[in-house]
Amino acid sequence: MLYAFLCCHDEAIVNSWSKDEDDAVLAKRALVTDKLAAKGKLGPAVRLMPTTAATTVRMGREPVVLDGPFAETKEAFLGFYLIDCDSLEEAVDLAKQIGRDEKVVFEIRPVRLYLPKGKAS
């Protein structure tokens, strides 16, 4: 089963990391994700720009375009991994490994439809 690992993090803290601190977090995560990639279990991974770069389009009778993220919360959605896991148990275990020593929150969601190129076939 393909799982999406949605990375939610306190954005104020992530933004206050120095470049070295940021690099250190990514290097630490790569220890786990590189292994997954070697086994062909890692799908695309995405890191999003800060929520200040986000625009929200809310559809209604009239579509409304708003500056900023959908929800203004402490923990913002900052990126995701797609990983092929044998079980939810494995997914939970991987989340613990990837997020080791961080205060990140992973929301693990099974993927229903996966179109790497945007269309079926």
Added chain:
Amino acid sequence: MNDLTWIDAAVRSARPQAIGALVRYFRDLDRAEEAFQEACLRALKNWPVNGPPRDPAAWLILVGRNAGLDETRRSSKSEPLPADDKISDLGDAETDLAERLDNSHYRDDVLRLLFICCHPDLPAVQQIALALRIVSGLSVKEIARAFLVSESAMEQRITRAKSRVARSDVPFETPGAAERTERLAVVAAMLYLLFNEGYSASGGEQHVRTPLCDEAIRLSRLLLGLFAGEPEIMGLTALLLLQHARTPARLDADGAIILLEDQDRALWNRDMIAEGEALLDKARRHRRPGAYQMQAAIAAVHARAPRPEDTDWLEIDRLYASLEQLMPSPVVTLNRAVAVSKTQGAEAALAMIEPLAEPLGGYFHFFGLKGGLLMQLGRDEEAREAFDRAIALAHTPAEAAHIRLHLDRLMRDSQPPSKSLTSVSE
């Protein structure tokens, strides 16, 4: 990342909001800082044991407020005390407070705190130093190092600045829309000064002080997060990012300045450029152009050119012309002249800056550009004169050394060089 590093980052990122709220409670900068300090000490003891709170800022505000009230209780027995159950039950109160924090209050708390630092009586450098101390929480030692003055001199400056703002009466009520817009503009200007202080130091040995630039970007992002729909704050953040993206390419190994057209563009930070462009895009949708957006747009034109010769100088000329209309200033005209020298030649550019001799008579970049243009036209003697003036006006050794390179070149060959050798921007 261990607990202590995390607590440090959490406290640092919560600081503007927490101090801002505590200033609103206590209406006193010193008391707010003391209360925050106390809350941080308690966090260091409490968080590793009980786990980090969901909302560190709310936790620090609540504990800080309680600590401040305790202090009041100790120092003046006569004051009526708030009921204990209102302030001591941290568990429930945290949720409650977090909810209340989510409404508009804290946006204005942070803005007010920044605005207090921008007291018009304070010279720019003191405004910046005060903001770094109070809002960013840098130590006096760190700030002194950034400004290359002794710790005691900086301590004195900050104390003086603090007592000056303590006597100011910035209202604590929620500001109206017009008042808010005015505060935002003043604070944006201060953040830009802070950035420039790091980007092109006003004095001392070091030409670039990255931590000041990083801090300006962090505060600018913070402001944009709070006032998400303000195109000029988008423009400011974009401008800082687009300029800072060039930092890795601006100085050579010996600390000498490398001009924009000679920089290794592979060293430019692509992440920052992409974010800057994204913010600029967002700002354009509002169709409310402003000075920061225009300057960011100019920086973006440079960022987009894979090689210097790909630069769209006509677009830059056009953008500077709009900026001149919006914000007439000799410095803007001077910058525009660089674009004009590319599109119409050195002669036209020289004619353009001739009237600036008066207002910019003490400006390093004026004589740097003038010398460069004269050199292109083969007027070596006049060029040398202009370069001499520039050196006399240089703020950092890097600036002076850069001009000396031109002079050396003039000495070496009397032939005018094929490409222009100087521009205002790096």
